[in-house]
Amino acid sequence: MPATYTNPRFGFRPPPELATGEGRTRVAIVGAGVVGLTAALDLARHGIRSILLDDDDTVSFGSRAICWSKRTLEIYDRLGLGQRLLDKGVTWKIGKVYFKDQLAYTFDLLPEPGHRMPAFVNLQQYYLEEWLVEACEASGLVELRWKNRVEDVGSRPDGVFLRVSTPAGDYRLEADWLLACDGARSTVRERLGLPFEGQVFRDRFLIADVVIDGFAMPAERRFWFDPPFHPGQSVLLHKQPDSMWRIDFQLGAEADPEAEKEPERVRSRIRAMLGADVPFALEWVSIYTFRCRRLERFRHDRVLFLGDSAHQVSPFGARGGNGGVQDADNLGWKLAAVLEGRAPEALLDSYDAERVPAADENILHSTRATDFITPRTEAARAYRDAVLLLARDHAFARAMVNAGRLSTPHTYRDSPLSTPDDADWGGGPGPGAPAVDAPLGEEGFLLDRLRNGPTLLVFGPTAPAVPGVRIVRLPADGLAAERWHARSGTTYLLRPDQHVAARFREPDPARIAAALTRLWGRDEPFARRAA
Amino acid sequence: MAELDRNPRLRDPDALFVRLVRAHLDLSPEQSRRLDAALVLLLADQLADSELLDRAIEAARSAVIARTEAA
Numbered sequence: 308m309p310a311t312y313t314n315p316r317f318g319f320r321p322p323p324e325l326a327t328g329e330g331r332t333r334v335a336i337v338g339a340g341v342v343g344l345t346a347a348l349d350l351a352r353h354g355i356r357s358i359l360l361d362d363d364d365t366v367s368f369g370s371r372a373i374c375w376s377k378r379t380l381e382i383y384d385r386l387g388l389g390q391r392l393l394d395k396g397v398t399w400k401i402g403k404v405y406f407k408d409q410l411a412y413t414f415d416l417l418p419e420p421g422h423r424m425p426a427f428v429n430l431q432q433y434y435l436e437e438w439l440v441e442a443c444e445a446s447g448l449v450e451l452r453w454k455n456r457v458e459d460v461g462s463r464p465d466g467v468f469l470r471v472s473t474p475a476g477d478y479r480l481e482a483d484w485l486l487a488c489d490g491a492r493s494t495v496r497e498r499l500g501l502p503f504e505g506q507v508f509r510d511r512f513l514i515a516d517v518v519i520d521g522f523a524m525p526a527e528r529r530f531w532f533d534p535p536f537h538p539g540q541s542v543l544l545h546k547q548p549d550s551m552w553r554i555d556f557q558l559g560a561e562a563d564p565e566a567e568k569e570p571e572r573v574r575s576r577i578r579a580m581l582g583a584d585v586p587f588a589l590e591w592v593s594i595y596t597f598r599c600r601r602l603e604r605f606r607h608d609r610v611l612f613l614g615d616s617a618h619q620v621s622p623f624g625a626r627g628g629n630g631g632v633q634d635a636d637n638l639g640w641k642l643a644a645v646l647e648g649r650a651p652e653a654l655l656d657s658y659d660a661e662r663v664p665a666a667d668e669n670i671l672h673s674t675r676a677t678d679f680i681t682p683r684t685e686a687a688r689a690y691r692d693a694v695l696l697l698a699r700d701h702a703f704a705r706a707m708v709n710a711g712r713l714s715t716p717h718t719y720r721d722s723p724l725s726t727p728d729d730a731d732w733g734g735g736p737g738p739g740a741p742a743v744d745a746p747l748g749e750e751g752f753l754l755d756r757l758r759n760g761p762t763l764l765v766f767g768p769t770a771p772a773v774p775g776v777r778i779v780r781l782p783a784d785g786l787a788a789e790r791w792h793a794r795s796g797t798t799y800l801l802r803p804d805q806h807v808a809a810r811f812r813e814p815d816p817a818r819i820a821a822a823l824t825r826l827w828g829r830d831e832p833f834a835r836r837a838a
Numbered sequence: 839m840a841e842l843d844r845n846p847r848l849r850d851p852d853a854l855f856v857r858l859v860r861a862h863l864d865l866s867p868e869q870s871r872r873l874d875a876a877l878v879l880l881l882a883d884q885l886a887d888s889e890l891l892d893r894a895i896e897a898a899r900s901a902v903i904a905r906t907e908a909a
Contacts, residue, residue: 685871693875703883 342614343488349639372628505600735792767795
């Protein structure tokens, strides 16, 4: 029984549709996990109502996703949960990689100061989900329906119908749009018969949450290849709040999952690692294998897939949870604009065009990390070990050590919404890249000033008059100007999700207006591409 | 496209052969395998030409596979 956290139980409320047997909504979201809740909250921040269906009545059992990346923290800051994550979570940026009993390599993920958010915050998924539930309820725009299980899904070009079962009976729900956030074993995906294919990894891993009071270990990510306490395999250690530590043991392909879950067996592995004199309490244990796979497309008419229902990666690199949150961040403003008639439906094709390459990047990194961590041939192991042995003295080998390339935000490089640069900028965030934070003295941080709408970031005294966009002025010198490679007159058009849409050395209102038209998916080339 | 130079480039091939073999003399089979891997990685970094490296990998594979099949 977990000692540090008790899962809340959310009450089942019979939905009004039970009286008539059917109802309708503009937006239905399936799956109140971290991705579905984030999508619902993001839509609420854009003023859009949704119904969120979940077959359970609580948050995640066990810590599950624990590493939240800088970009994800920035997204939660926009949604109003950033400070809470910082206050409760464990902030870290240093990673250490060991080979046998030797330190092979140390890395610092955020070497420069002057960012509101750190490289990573570790926090159990259940805390984040609990806060998201609170925020969704406080918004007044999210109708959370616990114990509402989607049994069947039908998709038409202009809408979706769901058959939902509850403890008090079944009903039919028509939705203009459906967000499938129902995880790797997605019911929606299965009912629509969509193939979900990719690479299978045979190695089993044991994951344990362990409470260790007063454990004198810094807040770092530590990764061991072939350590003396777990020979031939790898081990990963992360610190979480509540004196909780996440330990991940590679078990190999032949391990017996039932035997490995035996608490005494898990305890003896942990004792071997920590030493016999360190008392600990085992909080949660799970055995897993994984695959790297994705749907071919993330938009199917009026159904949009987000998170693990759309793409699945190995856990090395914190790309599962963070990738899903970034899906929601990408979709929220687009769906809101379409629902409010500010953008054509084709804008939602850009969700697919932008998030499929992002998923591919995550799958590529996570596959490579897994191949490095679990070598499948003698030669692969020899190369892996050689890299680790060379790492201490040779910088090129350090660059090859792959204990998980940790999640970095995707740049939407070839996005149909971006206006390409018309000159060589030589620096600063380019079209499709996420905004770069910088301190603004007493005014806080740059990212604080970018809220949910499109923003024109203008460096220097003059600002062009362009309708339909908020203007934020910044000085043409200082750290912000340096990071954005700006001089007086430099103007960036930022999307509502804080990625760069376009940038200009001279703020010409006509060109800015054209970039804005393209950003909303209203320009002709886009409509043609989408057709 | 980069091509391997098929003309001999080593000044003293016999000496190099002996040096490579000697480097393995006191090693276990596992260490020996790692030594070769480490050597390839170091040389690849010095070469820093991924096309040329691809040609070398292809040439090495075809030499090994052709000989193994003929035997």
